[in-house]
Amino acid sequence: xxxxxxxxxxxxxxxxxxxxxxxxxxxxxxxxxxxxxxxxxxxxxxxxxxxxxxxxxxxxxxxxxxxxxxxxxxxxxxxxxxxxxxxxxxxxxxxxxxxxxxxxxxxxxxxxxxxxxxxxxxxxxxxxxxxxxxxxxxxxxxxxxxxxxxxxxxxx
Numbered sequence: 001x002x003x004x005x006x007x008x009x010x011x012x013x014x015x016x017x018x019x020x021x022x023x024x025x026x027x028x029x030x031x032x033x034x035x036x037x038x039x040x041x042x043x044x045x046x047x048x049x050x051x052x053x054x055x056x057x058x059x060x061x062x063x064x065x066x067x068x069x070x071x072x073x074x075x076x077x078x079x080x081x082x083x084x085x086x087x088x089x090x091x092x093x094x095x096x097x098x099x100x101x102x103x104x105x106x107x108x109x110x111x112x113x114x115x116x117x118x119x120x121x122x123x124x125x126x127x128x129x130x131x132x133x134x135x136x137x138x139x140x141x142x143x144x145x146x147x148x149x150x151x152x153x154x155x156x
């Protein structure tokens with residue numbers, strides 16, 4: 001029982017660590033690496049906005065956490081060799097379920113923002129829906145980070 005409790009605690013910790021590391025993709029949020037770095041700024045007008053889905057990740061945290069949790073639960077089924085079979089089956093099923101859970105928890109609502117620059121050129125930019133309250137016809141700044149090419153749309 002103590003072993004099962006330890007496994008459950010380890011799996012829960014792995015799943016939570018994966019969930020808390022999600023970085024925001026909205027226009028009003030910057031990563032630590034983006035702070036104090038150069039950005040070019042262009043004036044533009046929003047031509048259209050469409051809601052989109054930004055796919056989630058399927059990294060190691062969900063699969064490993066689910067596998068450990070599944071093995072712990074499966075090892076409590078049956079006795080003798082049945083416990084080993086239960087642990088193996090639980091690990092496989094848990095890993096698949098953990099990956100699916102991670103994907104679901106990291107999928108976000110986003111916006112495809114079509115902007116038109118002062119020179120007439122247009123560009124579509126996808127970012128997570130933020131607190132900016134963007135709307136069609138709004139004048140915005142388009143920031144491009146020089147070192148990574150990351151682009152974001154922000155109101156003036």
